Amino acid sequence: MSAARVLGIATVAAVGLACTPTPTELEQERRSRLPDSAFATSEDPIEPIPTRTGADPRKVALGRALFSDPILSGNGSTSCASCHVLSEAGIVAGEARSTHPRDDTGPYNVPTVFNVAFNARFNWTGRFATLEDHLRALLLNPEVMDAGTWEELLPRVRRKYERRFVEAGYPSVSEATLIDAIVTFQRSLVTPNARFDRHLRSEEVLSEEELEGYEAFKSVGCISCHQGINVGGNVFQRFGVMEDAFEGRTVGRRDMGRFLLTGRPSDVHVFRVPSLRNVAVTAPYFHDGSARTLEDAITRMAAVQLGYVLPGPQVARIAAFLRTLTGEYEGVSVGESRR
């Protein structure tokens, strides 16, 4: 009886502990959803995106409102959604548009906000290791949101959102809770049920061309960098391994890649390998948006990264495969308007 009681108490304590997750635990819980490939097959270097995020819907709703509210910006004209239009695959469709860093080398191409939860680093140069750091920096960056100081930003948010923060389970509006609300929303922006994911889960059969495209993707060597759950986003690579990617073009600051951060010669032209999730609907491509079409991007990548001159049909097959990576957000295919 005593043993049973001890067990009961232990269970209650464990449940009590489990019910109050710390941020670190949440983080670990998020990661634990990543499949353990060590004992899985080594055949598929790409994992399907989980269909559920398990995020608190109240916080997600609050984060969504904040994400598209221009009061976060200093002059009240810009919101996160200004550059990351959810109905346009998390970018501004067809535009290589960004304002930072604003210099004569032209803007960076805005990466999509979808599936950022599975990226290891953020920005083309991988400047930020966490979404929180990323958001904090972008909010205060005069070239981006220009929100001013926290002392200026928080009262604006508080006036409009104080009640909603409390309703979402936050104690109040603060730097930490504002960041957490938006980042929670960002983490919820995942696009499961891509045709390829369904293929991995044996729920759908891809066409012959698409499967050949996947084989080519692997055998040509794209898979070396574009792997994992996000088909990229977790490794750095030099733009131009086999050939000079900037041959015949003026190389500006923007093209220096991680060198801007580290100053190491080995980091010149090194960028974060972007995720290929939803790649078919997030043209243009590359950090400078210089590839207008998927085929153009595939051809150039094969040449400068892998030393291949891919024949047209091969490019078409790989493009067909890449189109199967377009997932769904809230049941609607990414890039398609809900209308």
Added chain:
Amino acid sequence: MTTLRSLRLAWIAVVLALIAATGFAWLRQPDDDEHASYSRHLQSAQALDTRLNEEVAKSRLGIVNHYDRLVAVWDDIAALERELGDTPSLVDATGRAEMAPRLAAYRAALRHKETLVESFKTEQAVLRSSVRAFPLAVARARDATRDDPAAAPFREALTQLEHDVMLTLVAPSRLDAERARCALVGLDSPERPMLPATLSACARGTVAGLDARRDLVAPVLVHAAVVVERQPRVERLVSSIVTQPVRARASAVLESYTASYERASASSRIAWLLVYGLVIAALAAGAADIIARLTGSKRALEDAHTRLSNALAELRVERDREMELAALKSRFVAMTSHEFRTPLSVILSSAELLEAYGDRWPREKQLGHLRRMQDSAKGMSRMLDGVLLIGRAEAGMLELTPRPVELHPLCDELVEQARLLVGSERRLDYVNTAPEEPVWLDEKLLRHVLTNLLSNAFKYSPDDAPVTFVVGHKDDAATFDIKDRGIGIPDEDRDRLFEAFHRCANAGSVPGTGLGLAIVKSALDVHGGAISVQSEIGRGTHFHVEVPYRQVDA
């Protein structure tokens, strides 16, 4: 003195409690939760490092062909690193100083390792794709020239290169790697001693008619270069990653942290013992103070009780007096109404008789009635004088006005009056040995005293019993002794003998108002005199009066 001691105790208690409270605020119990989580973090830092190495090895060996797991482990390490930045509050300055460089060394090792891991991922990606692409390129070149017998040396050279390159992968022994590298390092130089001549010629495009082969050879050589260059680089990276002293440095941090934790818990035990000691002392002082205060208040309570009972007793006396006064008043009303009504009815009846029969009555009888009326009126007037006198005395309004008085003529006159009043047949023995010269006395008061005593002596004794009146002097006082052989005064009436309207139980039908002796007493009190009485029932009464002479101040 008790209050002082008690106050001091209270102050001691307050001061001790304040010190203890400061101790509570200032001292910190080493936070067990904090300690547990920090040391657990330090241990997981070591465990995670091992896991990272494992993931790197798996990735290198191709067991895992994506980097998500590596990234996940690294994120855990980064999160831990942030946690380790918050050194627990229990670590003292010495501990912090000792831990800081070790933490910094741990961080430096981590930063270095992070760079190495990122480089590993980058290089590994390139190497992997070339390792995959190289044999395919070789095979493509070989297949393309399969039908050409002249290309046999070309194919052989391809096979030789493939052999060398693949050997560096599967058996990266010093010799093979060295040989293959030498072959490729000279790729761009005119002499390529180690590279098969046919291949170099193809690469340079110097073999005429073999342009097609040039396109075939180029990817072979590019991928071979990648493999041969990056293979040892990746191996070096892996070996650097695995040998990064992250684990050892985390363990060094743990070591110095554990030392300072033990120091902190030891010193805090002593400090807490002191604080608890202070708390106990404060409680003891407080308790002593409370006891002292309780004792003090008990005493005060007893005092108050005593005062209250005294007051109560006084109140009782007061009440008794009030009640007596009330009784006195009712007696006064009863008495006066009776005493006044009798003479008034005498006057009334005599007046009515005179009105009705006065004409017919002889002169003698008329005069008799008129005299009765006059006597009654005089009696009432006397009684009224007596009452007023007592009233004045009780109100403290009786004034003493001494004048030179010759006692002999005064007493003689009083005796004459008494004889006239009671009739000559009553015997009065009168002796006067008072000084002949005048003495200072209030004659009026003295008359009240002596008239009343003499009249009482006659009134309460049989007609044949003699009354003795002796006047004398003693030092500076006149003495008067009035003796009778009358009915006497009962013992129970002695105490209230001089109260107004009190009449003795054996007074019977003897007329009287009960004012006489009260007037005597009041007069004597004003004069500062004294009266004493000896009496026996049925045998007689003896009043002794002493009246001091009053000296005139002038």
